[in-house]
Structures are given as C-alpha cells and as structure tokens.
Amino acid sequence: MTQDEMALALDALALEYGVRAAAVPVLEFAHPRAEEETRENIVTGVRAACAQAAEAMQIVRALIAQSIDRVRPLETGARAAEARSQRMHLDDLEMKTGLADAKKFCAALIADEKRLAKAIATKRSTETEWRKHAARAHASGNADLDRRCSAHADAHATTAIAIAEQSPALTTVVAEFKVLLRRLNDRVEIIGRDQALRGTSSNSH
Helix, strand or coil: CCHHHHHHHHHHHHHHCCCCHHHCCCCCCCCHHHHHHHHHHHHHHHHHHHHHHHHHHHHHHHHHHHHHCCCCCCCCCHHHHHHHHHHHHHHHHHHHHHHHHHHHHHHHHHHHHHHHHHHHHHHHHHHHHHHHHHHHHHHCCCHHHHHHHHHHHHHHHHHHHHHHHHHHHHHHHHHHHHHHHHHHHHHHHHHHHHHHHHHHHHHHC
16 A cells, blocks of 8 residues: 555545634654664754753863862062953953854754654654544554554654753753753853952052
8 A cells, every 4th residue: 555545545534523723733654664764863853952061061061160169369560460460351251252162052052852742743743643433443443544543553652752861861951950050151141240349449559
C-alpha cells in the first residue's frame, strides 16, 4: 500500500466514522530511516549543546573568580595609580563583554530547550492521531491498514521518547547556566558601583 493509497483509505475511514475532513490533520508519514536520522540528529545536537555549555560555564566561572580576585596591593605614586586604573578598565571591558556573550549563549540554550519541548509535543500529537486512525481501521476490520497506522504511531512514539530522554540534561544545563549568569551579572554591577565610587572619590580630591 502506497502513501497515496493509505491517505485515501484514511479519508474513507474518516467519512465512515463521521469525522469532518477539516478536522483530520495532515499526518506525517514516518519513514524508519528518516525517523532514525531525526533521533540521531536531535541526540547529537543536544549532547553538543551540553558540551558547549560546559565550556562556556567554565569561562563564566573564571570571570566570576577574576572579579572576586580584583583586590591588588595598593601601589603608590601617580604613575602606579594610572596603571592600576588602566588595568581595572580593561578588566571591566572583559567582564562586560563576557556577560554579553554569556547572555547570548544562555538565550540560545533556552531556545534549544523550547524547540526540544515543541518537538516532543509534535511527535506525541502525531502519534495520537495515528493511533486514532489505527483504531478506526481495526474497528472496520482492515487489519493491513491497522498495522500500517500502528507502525507509524510506534515510530513517532519512539522518536518522542528518544527526544524526551535528552530533555533533562538540557534542562539541567540551562538551570545551571542561569545561576552562573546571575552571579556574573551581580559581579559586574558591583564592579560598576565600585568604579563609580572610586571616580567620585578621586574627583573630590
């Protein structure tokens, strides 16, 4: 039975059971090889995103540590004060640039998390529709159509499960990254206030 023949058979079943054509969604036929590739691509993509996130979090942790370790022995003299000011300015630029990059990366992770959730929902919804068609085919005594519909449902269900198994890892990474991002943002704000106070103090002298 070809896809076109299946589609016609499903349309006939829908009419038989009084389901309006407009209420029948266009079903995605599940090709075994295509579904397998979909699962592999998603799993590989999530693992790659988690690995990149781990590297990015190391950089963020280093920036946080650097911000905490900013206190240096106070040199004396105008030249030493100028050099210290230049170092602090460069540190501030690095921190702000790092924060901006971290925010972009976190936004990308959140978008990946949402896409993953949407993919799971889509696959499960498609599986449900195929189950409905299989049930109608079974009730009509069409064993071949029942088997084919069930096979498509099973394929989408397997993909949904494979995606869902990757979801917790990405969710954990996103949560950890958000915590680090807040810490880095707090450090940047503290440094900014400190710089402002130093500037006010130096101007008053």
